[in-house]
Amino acid sequence: MKKAYLLLALHLFCFTHASFTQTTDKIVSQIVSEVYGNSQLETLGHELLDVIGPRLVGTPQMQQAHDWALTKYTNWGIAAKNEQWGQWRGWERGITHIDMVSPRIQTLKGTQLAWSPSTGRKGISAELMVLPTVADSAEFNKWLPSVKGKMVMISMKEPTGRPDYNWEEFATPESYDKMKKNREVQENEWSKNMQRIGYNRLSLPLALEKAGAVGIVSSYWSKGFGANKIFGANTDKIPIIDLELEDYTMLYRLVEHGNHPKIKILAESKELGAVPTFNTIAEIKGSEKPDEYVILSAHFDSWDGGTGATDNGTGTLVMMETMRILKKLYPNPKRTILVGHWGSEEQGLNGSRAYVEDHPEIVGQVQAVFNQDNGTGRVVKISGGGFAKSYDYIPRWLSAVPDEITQHIETTFPGMPAGGGSDNASFIAAGAPAFFLSSLNWSYWNYTWHTNRDTYDKIVFDDLKNNVILTAILTYMASEDPETASREKRILPVDPKTGEESIWPTPRSPERKGGL
The missing domain is CATH 3.40.630.10 (Zn peptidases)
Structure with missing residues (x-):
């Protein structure tokens, strides 16, 4: 009797398994x-x-x-x-339009960051400044009042807009190694200077806003052709925009060479509670x-x-x-x-x-x-x-x-x-x-x-x-x-x-x- 039950159970298992397999194959x-x-x-x-x-x-x-x-x-x-x-x-993005208006006219590629305060429909225009190299936070705080009425560029000027894979494909090994070493030195110096400044990526825009800056300009390169990371703003009243690398570094060079670049930002947005x-x-x-x-x-x-x-x-x-x-x-x-x-x-x-x-x-x-x-x-x-x-x-x-x-x-x-x-x-x-x-x-x-x-x-x-x-x-x-x-x-x-x-x-x- 016990053997019969075992045979029946085995038969039922095989039948059920076969049936499930057939159904699965069909599904x-x-x-x-x-x-x-x-x-x-x-x-x-x-x-x-x-x-x-x-x-x-x-x-x-x-x-x-x-x-x-x-x-x-x-x-x-x-x-x-x-x-x-x-x-x-609640926040709603509106039109973003960014133009260099001096020393020449050029429409720039960029956008306002999420939750950025609005410029209003008239937009804002101002000369650009870059962050200074300082000995300590006291020197930076002494510099801060100079931003009143200006827009401040807060990102490092990248030495190249070509991703590494592009350098690897076309550059000589010596040229590629030189670029990487120079970039590493520049990144280290930038990081040390930011530590001396005494503010981080989140607190710096607020300090500049408080000192009278009318806008913040950043560029968070994603290490690919034309690609930038776009995250959120953290100012209360002034807009923060992100410019693609090629436009950002052009403006940075213009500041460095004393050409006094000026841009106009139209960044409309709505606060929705x-x-x-x-x-x-x-x-x-x-x-x-x-x-x-x-x-x-x-x-x-x-x-x-x-x-x-x-x-x-x-x-x-x-x-x-x-x-x-x-x-x-x-x-x-x-x-x-x-x-x-x-x-x-x-x-x-x-x-x-x-x-x-x-x-x-x-x-x-x-x-x-x-x-x-x-x-x-x-x-x-x-x-x-x-x-x-x-x-x-x-x-x-x-x-x-x-x-x-x-x-x-x-x-x-x-x-x-x-x-x-x-x-x-x-x-x-x-x-x-x-x-x-x-x-x-x-x-x-x-x-x-x-x-x-x-x-x-x-x-x-x-x-x-x-x-x-x-x-x-x-x-x-x-x-x-x-x-x-x-x-x-x-x-x-x-x-x-x-x-x-x-x-x-x-x-x-x-x-x-x-x-x-």
Whole structure:
């Protein structure tokens, strides 16, 4: 009798396994066909990036993006909501126009920084000054009154606008080495002088404003042709602009040579007071285990030097397209599938931290979180995130993914827990299995990460399709898995700085009243 039961159990297992394999093959085939035959990525990208544009937290465009996503999900038959988690300083970018008006006329390439005070419609015109080389802070403070009525250039004059790879390709080795050594000397001298001045990057503009400067001019070169990082202003009344390197260094040379350059800045903007800030959450309800969750994760906000195409428009598009396809082909998942489009990631993972803090009942029942946030490239790395038994289930989920996609992917187990960087860290800190889908570089750090060049034309849609297939299949497999993913944490290595065992990251509360 016992033998008969064992044979029956084995027969049922084989039948169930075969049935699941057949279903999986069918779903995978349908996912691949839908991605290559009916992709909505380019249309979604146009609507989000070209029409709505950048999504700086606290701006009307951020709200438009949340509402747009809500409409998209509703039209696809997916339940969705905009969930408020805080408030932010409301601000709206207006026209920026910058011209050199002396010693000749030239329109300059640059923009106002986020949250910069407005010049008003008439703009402001003034002569430029550069920071002095001083012996100590007392000498600098003695110099400060001279900035009254002037615009002050606060960034180092870069010795070259050519990125290093361009030098390596064309320069002689001697010339390349000479450039690097000279630049290193210049950077060291600049750093020492800033220490003697006694102010840092944040406090210096405020000191200049207080001394009577009428504007601040900076240039944060991103070490690529024409690429600058564009972040936020921190003055109360006067505008801060960022000029592209070639215009900034020209003006700097004019000051050095006594040509007294003068520029006019028109930088219109509006202060909007405290505005609500949201996460957009969409859901495909689970049919067998509705209180267990697979979460798709991508931050929705961006900086606004470009349109936020690869940081993180591409992650957003992948997750939206994945949800659309799963709703169409896998409408009754075993576990509930959620997607989180987080707000204010750029200011410290605030949206995802708020979600983790506000929804312990969901975070405590997470099967897996799949997060994407580093550019347009195909996914090439997946780490176990520090979970000791991640090797038991991630390869099982990956086994259903077509070879032409997995052949590019390097896995690392158990990996290390992320302490920050992107929204998977918010979940990892709470002990939820969260995994970063890391993309191929595509010159991300120099050319598109937080820069004026982060625009639609940088998207590689073939790679995004690759990532949709991967994410959709991982989500399907994680949802269907009869086993619950282990949350056991690895033993962390000794920190060489302290000589003690490293500590698992702990949850951090979000900033819920940003800039207010």
